Amino acid sequence: MKSLSLDLETYSDLNLAKCGVYKYAESPAFEILLFGYAVDGGPVQVVDLAQGESIPEEILDALTDDTVTKWAFNANFERVCLSRHLTDLGRSLDPFHDQHPLSQECARFLNPAGWKCSMVWSAYLGLPLSLEGLGAVLNLDYQKMKEGRELIRYFCVPCKETKTNGGRTRNLPQHALDKWNLFKSYNKRDVEVEMAIQQRLQKYPVPEKVWEEYHLDQEINDRxxxxxxxxxxxxxxxxxxxxxxxxxxxxxxxxxxxxxxxxxxxxxxxxxxxxxxxxxxxxxxxxxxxxxxxxxxxxxxxxxxxxxxxxxxxxxxxxxxxxxxxxxxxxxxxxxxxxxxxxxxxxxxxxxxxxxxxxxxxxxxxxxxxxxxxxxxxxxxxxxxxxxxxxxxxxxxxxxxxxSDFSAIEARVISWLAGERWKSEAFAAGKDIYCSTASQMFGVPVVKHGINGNLRQKGKIAELACGYGGSVGALKAMGGTGYGNPGRGAGEPGSVLAVSQSPHRRFLVAGRWGGEDHHQTENPRLGE
Incomplete structure (x- = not known):
């Protein structure tokens, strides 16, 4: 066995969105209802734990074997929930072997080194971070079942006591067997979609260095x-x-x-x-x-x-x-x-x-x-x-x-990508980039806590809002509409919202329009 593709359906009396998966899986009421899996891309099996079935022994062994790669969409959820399940079964989890004092905290969870996440893969390629959205964008043959949301509400969270349901606070399989069978199909489909994503994206692999960073991230979250x-x-x-x-x-x-x-x-x-x-x-x-x-x-x-x-x-x-x-x-x-x-x-x-x-x-x-x-x-x-x-x-x-924090890390990278030499030179000289940007925008010297220091905030908004194609919409969202020079309206020369329009490009000009202070860059490497 080289890989396992997984998907879980679970129950807890805690609100997952509010408390997070770590506390969610700690609840005494927590349990795994369905365990869908496929070995090495083979047919999908669904284990109905809610009705007394058990996960096969070889699969349980694979969960604690770091040489078997476990795949899931948002794998952190499956890994933490399965950690609780294995603990309940009396199985010991692989601890970290780095001799770190906090490793005992992490020993409560499956070692993330054996896990990979297709949601991270999607994020790395700039694709949607939902299984449904990603399936639609990739136009997969297998698509996430739309009935899932209603089924999750029915089986995975507490229900209200009513006369109709006999005053119960939870729906079990026997309360709606037709829905339960559909829920098992939904669980199976999610594993199929997960494997289809792997198949479709195999030509665009995530570098191993990024997976190492992901495993470090998981260790930080576990601690x-x-x-x-x-x-x-x-x-x-x-x-x-x-x-x-x-x-x-x-x-x-x-x-x-x-x-x-x-x-x-x-x-x-x-x-x-x-x-x-x-x-x-x-x-x-x-x-x-x-x-x-x-x-x-x-x-x-x-x-x-x-x-x-x-x-x-x-x-x-x-x-x-x-x-x-x-x-x-x-x-x-x-x-x-x-x-x-x-x-x-x-x-x-x-x-x-x-x-x-x-x-x-x-x-x-x-x-x-x-x-x-x-x-x-x-x-x-x-x-x-x-x-x-x-x-x-x-x-x-x-x-x-x-x-600690990286100093203006995104602004530094963007200026290099865009070929904005004046900005890279400002960084190299140790200048305050928000002051430098404001100075370019308004054509006056700007010094933090000094001359024209009030303009620094305007430079900051332009700097943060315009990165990665933010443009006018981001400027407005951050309050830039009223940040032009006195007497100049948005979109006029010298205003924060001065934007160049052409049939091929639409980009913000962070500088005065016209004159020697005008700075405007088009980099063919960036495309439109």
Whole structure:
């Protein structure tokens, strides 16, 4: 046996999308319902575990044999679920052999070295990241069955108690044998589609180096990160108290039934002499520059309320496993056009910075749930909670976390691909690329925290939005519409939205139109 193509249908009382597969498979209610497999591209077999069938012994042996390549679409799901199943059967899983102190954490899961993922293959080629979408794009003879979604809702998640179903909370095969037989066909079809993908893409293999990176990614996800769950729980509770207090204050000052309603608030503001069509973050900051009482205090309260967000703390509670570690926080090739890892659940790639001088003291007050002290010592409790998010991630005893990042990695690669020599030279000279881009756009020197420093943000938006063909749509989405020079509208010379149109190309010009500062590049290597 050289390869196994796999697909599982499972049941758990936990929401997979919210908690992730690691916690999903930890639930006492978790079980594998159907196990579809094919050996070396042969006929597909479906093992009906829900009705007492067992996975053949040679297949169980192959799951822990790293010389047999296991294939699945989103293989992380199959690998983690099968790890739980094998553990329940009393089988030991292959540990990592790198002598790393955290290897004992990973020993709970099948070694990813024996696994490959056709979703990663799809992502590597810039194709859809869903089995249905990929099958359609590749025009496969086997297509994913459209009935699957309804069948998954019926068998794989808890159901509501009703008089009709006798008050049960779960649908079993005997409750609808016709549906169950169709579900087995669906499981079989998914394995067939998986093998058809391998066959269709065999001329475009993923380099072995990328598979090595994928295996490293899986090890990182298996190890996870420890969470201070007490801090997370208290933060959620304190945020609720803060929101209640802010809402009460807003109701008192405005007399509105629902101060969070944009329509009600806009009407109240107009009655008090301030007319605006938006209450977005940037608009509120702009209004505060001229707002007088009582408008100013109301806008400040609304600003604090808008800051009140504990989604990351809630995600920590939702995803943390029994040992207090959150796993599955990264998706390999999640940004499939660039190959970047994507953050999932807690989103560790986008954490608020902290600048509190007394960070440790604030953290301890939150862990104690001391609302009165926090309210007395700090201007904004939501802001304190936001700044403490990083501290909820806990390193091992005697260790510390070091935060690092590639410096403008995408901008560097794009400038090289596009042949933008002025940009590559700016990088080589150690210049701030957002300042350099803003300088090209507006024809003036731009220095971070210095002369024309306010234009740096505009350079940043243009730099980030226009990479990989983002163009005008991405600029608008990132708020670039109002970022032209004073007196110049979007699409006019000197504006962020200045775009060259021709019968063959449509590209953004990051520079002044006309004159010696004009920079515009067409690289024949890139095509249209």
């Amino acid at each position: 996870g990160i420890a969470i201070d769950l007490e801090l997370a729980r208290q933060a959620v509770a304190l945020d609720a108290q803060s929101r209640e207090s802010l809402m009460a204050a807003l109701k008192e000052r405005t007399g509105l039934e629902n101060p969070t309603s944009v329509i009600q608030m806009l009407g109240w503001m107009e009655q008090h002499g301030m007319k605006t069509d938006s209450l977005g973050k940037k608009k509120v900051q702009e209004l505060l520059k001229t707002a007088q009482e009582p408008l100013r205090s109301v806008l400040l309260l609304r600003q604090k309320l808008a800051k009140s967000s504990v989604k990351k703390y809630q995600a920590m509670e939702m995803t943390a496993c029994k040992d207090g570690r959150a796993r599955g926080m990264f998706q390999f090739y999640g940004a499939n056009r660039t190959g970047r890892f994507a953050g999932r659940h807690i989103q560790l790639q986008n954490l608020p910075q902290n600048h509190l001088p007394d960070l440790s003291e604030a953290r301890e007050l939150v862990r104690q749930g001391n609302y009165k002290a926090l309210d007395m010592l700090y201007e904004s409790i939501p802001d304190v909670l936001s700044q403490l998010i990083r501290t909820a991630l806990v390193p091992r005893e005697g260790m510390k976390f070091v935060v």
